[in-house]
Amino acid sequence: MTQLTSEATQGLPIYLAPSLPSQTQLHTEIPDAIDSYIIYDFIPPETSDDLFCELLNNEIKWGTMYHHGGPVPRLVCIQSQPDDAGWTPLYRHPTDPDTSSLTISPLFSKSVKLISNRIQLQVKHPLNHVLIQLYRNGEDFISEHADKTVDIVPGSKIVNFSLGAERTMVLREKKGRRKVSARKPSPVSRTSQQVGLKHGSVLVMGLCTNKFWTHGIKPDKRPLAHKTAEQKKFDGVRISLTFRHIGTFVYPDIHRPLRLYGVGASRKSRDNPASVVPVYQEDEVGWRQAVQLLNAFADENRLAAEFDWNASYGNGYDVVELPAAINERP
Numbered sequence: 001m002t003q004l005t006s007e008a009t010q011g012l013p014i015y016l017a018p019s020l021p022s023q024t025q026l027h028t029e030i031p032d033a034i035d036s037y038i039i040y041d042f043i044p045p046e047t048s049d050d051l052f053c054e055l056l057n058n059e060i061k062w063g064t065m066y067h068h069g070g071p072v073p074r075l076v077c078i079q080s081q082p083d084d085a086g087w088t089p090l091y092r093h094p095t096d097p098d099t100s101s102l103t104i105s106p107l108f109s110k111s112v113k114l115i116s117n118r119i120q121l122q123v124k125h126p127l128n129h130v131l132i133q134l135y136r137n138g139e140d141f142i143s144e145h146a147d148k149t150v151d152i153v154p155g156s157k158i159v160n161f162s163l164g165a166e167r168t169m170v171l172r173e174k175k176g177r178r179k180v181s182a183r184k185p186s187p188v189s190r191t192s193q194q195v196g197l198k199h200g201s202v203l204v205m206g207l208c209t210n211k212f213w214t215h216g217i218k219p220d221k222r223p224l225a226h227k228t229a230e231q232k233k234f235d236g237v238r239i240s241l242t243f244r245h246i247g248t249f250v251y252p253d254i255h256r257p258l259r260l261y262g263v264g265a266s267r268k269s270r271d272n273p274a275s276v277v278p279v280y281q282e283d284e285v286g287w288r289q290a291v292q293l294l295n296a297f298a299d300e301n302r303l304a305a306e307f308d309w310n311a312s313y314g315n316g317y318d319v320v321e322l323p324a325a326i327n328e329r330p
Contacts (some may be wrong), residue, residue: 035206048200063102088245143218156245266316
């Protein structure tokens with residue numbers, strides 16, 4: 001993929017890069033879904049080298065995230081920036097509730113703050129939450145998925161900044177509900193494309209792209225002789241920082257009962273927050289809410305134009321933790 005300057009790529013969709021489908025083809029298949037682009041050398045190589053070493057060795061305490069009872073194949077850290085009254089951004093996605101080994105910080109660390117400030121100038125809106133992930137080698141990966149938007153500010157961008165070895169992101173058209181007839185499902189041909197995430201690059205993904213496409217990073221177990229110099233950098237180690245503008249907030253843990261408000265909660269105003277609903281056992285209010293939220297996550301992963309945000313998320317959810325027993329349901 002040709003390396004372009006930030007001036008050349010400003011506002012251009014990632015799909016215009018060489019060897020990817022043309023804008024015309026994609027507009028035919030998924031109208032209005034062209035709202036993403038990538039900028040290479042967004043931060044100069046020398047600065048990116050320093051940021052990589054600082055995050056890897058000094059600034060981040062890496063931990064393990066669990067999903068369906070097992071560790072995800074990468075290490076993780078979460079950081080966020082509270083609002084002016086000390087409310088903490090809440091980003092809910094389907095992971096097991098045991099986060100005891102994770103660093104969950106109420107403030108961006110020094111290097112993360114530097115990166116976020118630069119990106120905020122690019123996207124022109126706040127970024128108050130970051131999921132930092134360490135791909136230790138080519139065997140670490142993230143499955144294809146759509147980001148869960150229940151807590152994301154509408155109209156904002158999801159931004160992925162890459163440091164270290166280049167890995168390839170695969171974008172794939174969602175499955176949807178296309179049928180030949182009421183009796184027989186159609187064979188679904190899912191368009192896919194690949195984007196190289198190079199050291200110091202930033203991928204700006206719009207919510208329309210997230211609505212129509214899944215994205216993921218497959219394992220890369222090829223011998224070193226088959227990899228490029230970019231893919232072998234830093235002994236194959238990659239750090240990914242995914243920034244979001246979160247619009248749901250919880251009050252700090254020292255206050256009981258916990259309260260929340262915002263785009264993904266039942267109460268939208270900080271002046272009139274809701275109480276967090278605990279999840280204890282089946283058939284209680286909290287359990288039912290957690291099941292409904294996880295079902296909505298599954299729908300958002302699979303459905304494109306058919307996914308109705310207002311119907312799935314509009315009323316809000318006041319549960320924070322999603323018990324492993326629900327995640328492991330059949």
